[in-house]
Amino acid sequence: MSTFVWTGKTRQGAARSGELPGKNREEVLGLLRKEQINVTSVKKKATEINIPGFGKKVTDKDIVIFTRQFATMIDAGLPLVQCLEILSSQAENPVLGKALEEIRGDVEGGSTYADALRKHPKVFDELYVNMVAAGETGGILDTILNRLSQHMEKSMKLKKQIKSAMVYPSTILGVATIVIIVLMVWVIPIFAKMFTDFGGQLPGLTQMVIDMSYFMQSNIFYMVIATGIGVFIFKRYYATTKGHYQVDKIALKLPVIGDVIQKASIAKFTRTLGTLISSGVPILEGLGIVAKTSGNKVVEAAVMRARQSISEGKTIAEPLGKEKVFPPMVVQMISVGESTGAIDSMLSKIADFYDDEVDSAVATLTSLLEPMMMVFLGITIGTIVIAMYLPIFEMASIVG
Numbered sequence: 064m065s066t067f068v069w070t071g072k073t074r075q076g077a078a079r080s081g082e083l084p085g086k087n088r089e090e091v092l093g094l095l096r097k098e099q100i101n102v103t104s105v106k107k108k109a110t111e112i113n114i115p116g117f118g119k120k121v122t123d124k125d126i127v128i129f130t131r132q133f134a135t136m137i138d139a140g141l142p143l144v145q146c147l148e149i150l151s152s153q154a155e156n157p158v159l160g161k162a163l164e165e166i167r168g169d170v171e172g173g174s175t176y177a178d179a180l181r182k183h184p185k186v187f188d189e190l191y192v193n194m195v196a197a198g199e200t201g202g203i204l205d206t207i208l209n210r211l212s213q214h215m216e217k218s219m220k221l222k223k224q225i226k227s228a229m230v231y232p233s234t235i236l237g238v239a240t241i242v243i244i245v246l247m248v249w250v251i252p253i254f255a256k257m258f259t260d261f262g263g264q265l266p267g268l269t270q271m272v273i274d275m276s277y278f279m280q281s282n283i284f285y286m287v288i289a290t291g292i293g294v295f296i297f298k299r300y301y302a303t304t305k306g307h308y309q310v311d312k313i314a315l316k317l318p319v320i321g322d323v324i325q326k327a328s329i330a331k332f333t334r335t336l337g338t339l340i341s342s343g344v345p346i347l348e349g350l351g352i353v354a355k356t357s358g359n360k361v362v363e364a365a366v367m368r369a370r371q372s373i374s375e376g377k378t379i380a381e382p383l384g385k386e387k388v389f390p391p392m393v394v395q396m397i398s399v400g401e402s403t404g405a406i407d408s409m410l411s412k413i414a415d416f417y418d419d420e421v422d423s424a425v426a427t428l429t430s431l432l433e434p435m436m437m438v439f440l441g442i443t444i445g446t447i448v449i450a451m452y453l454p455i456f457e458m459a460s461i462v463g
Contacts, residue, residue, distance in 0.1 A: 067091045071102040080152050081164075082108060121186045123222075125156045127215045129163075134208035144171055162186045175199055190335060190356050197343040207342050214338045217414075221327055221421060228323075228425040232432040239440050246447055248283060251276035254451045265454055272450040308360040315361055315388070319431055323424045328362045329393060330417035337410030347374055362388055379406070 069091065070080040079100060085091040088105050095102050129150060136146040147167035154160035162183045169179035177196035180187040191211060198207030255273045258265055265273070279286070300306035315321045332353055339349035347370060354366040365386035372382035380398035383389045393413055400409025 066108040067105050068108050069095060069100075069102060069105045071095060071100040071104075074099055074101070121156055121159045121162070123215055123219050125154075125159050126187070126191070127212050127219065129154070129159065130208050130212040130215070134205050134212065137208065138205040143176060159186065176204075188356060190339070190352050193344055193348065193352055194339065194342050197339075201343050210338055210342060214334060217334060217418070218331065221330060221418065224421060224425050225323065225327060228429050228432075231429070232436050235436045235440070239436075239443065243443060243447070244279070246444075247272075247276045247279045251447070251451070252280065258454050266450075268446070268450045269453050272447055304360070308364065311360045311362075315359075319424075319428050323421065323428055324359070325388065326417050326420045326424055328357060328359045329389065330414050330421055332357060332362060332366070333393070333410040333417065334414035337407045337414060340410070341407035346379070365389070 065085065065087075067083050067085055067088065068080075069083060073079060083091050083094060085094065088107070091105055092102060095105075132150060133146055136149070137143070141149075144167055147163055147170065151160050151163035151167060154163060166176075166179040166183065169182065170176055175196075177192055177199055180192045180195060194207050194211055195204070198204040201207075251273060255276065258269070258273075301310055314324055317324075335356060336349055336353045339352060340346060344352070350366055350370040350373065354363045354370065357363045357366065365383075365388050369379070369382035369386065373379060378398070378401055380394050380401060383397065384391070384394040396409055396413050397406065400406040403409075
């Protein structure tokens with residue numbers, strides 16, 4: 064059996080496309096004619112080679128666009144199955160399109176939309192599934208989907224801000240590393256040979272740089288292997304629960320960077336929890352979801368400890384106040400929200416405030432990193448250049 068990709072139109076003129084298994088092209092054409100599809104093209108699908116770690120993935124942007132479109136269709140009164148059929152056929156991402164097609168089949172078979180989504184954890188996370196389940200139960204699926212898309216858009220904006228702040232220093236550091244390697248491995252040896260031919264005692268700084276150059280030339284292969292092994296060991300350690308927790312703990316203590324990470328984590332925690340509570344998800348279930356989707360093991364551990372205390376009858380603010388990762392202002396505002404019965408809106412206000420704080424912290428980080436990188440480049444490359452020119456200056460003075 065092969066898979067065939069087809070396009071065509073219904074009797075009403077609506078465009079349709081999809082994939083069908085079949086022994087040959089004629090069999091697929093026969094199946095489509097039975098469904099009253101006027102076929103315009105049928106082609107055998109190319110064989111895909113899937114390599115672990117590579118290939119197309121479903122991005123947050125893909126999910127946001129799908130969720131927006133889905134909410135609009137549901138709000139317009141279209142049946143759930145028809146919405147999924149339309150969106151799966153027009154999905155630009157083939158992985159998402161395939162997942163939606165399978166979800167449509169499960170819903171047609173009697174499954175709830177949330178249960179069908181739960182079968183695709185790599186595409187739809189726990190937060191998404193639980194909010195959809197709450198929307199189905201309360202009969203407000205379109206409202207929940209709009210909240211979800213807004214929540215995801217704000218989360219994407221936060222990620223983009225942090226990534227943008229790191230692009231410039233990362234680029235400068237990468238270029239500087241390449242320049243230093245080229246100088247030490249290829250340029251310095253030329254000067255070293257010239258100085259050797261000339262004879263005489265080299266200045267201490269020059270000799271040190273030449274020795275470093277010889278070391279890099281002799282051991283560049285081993286250095287590359289050692290770096291690769293180091294990265295591999297770090298990834299394996301970070302993949303463990305203890306390792307992930309320790310790295311996140313150290314990251315929170317870093318100057319400036321730790322401040323950005325903490326504020327971003329608080330913004331994500333409050334916004335996600337506020338969205339879940341306003342959607343009708345129980346507080347304990349919501350805290351469990353928030354902890355797992357926080358992205359920081361220190362925050363996750365703090366939330367889970369707070370969740371345990373809340374399950375024993377305590378308020379939300381009381382156990383959170385004992386955790387150092389949550390500032391006193393956040394705890395006090397949550398306490399006010401609990402006492403007034405407006406915890407969801409209070410959490411949204413805290414998230415908005417910390418979004419602005421992240422903007423400010425990212426701007427501060429960028430303004431500090433740029434001059435630091437320039438000083439690093441100036442000192443490193445300047446030292447190499449001076450070390451190479453010192454013997455030349457001495458030669459000129461002797462000749463003079």
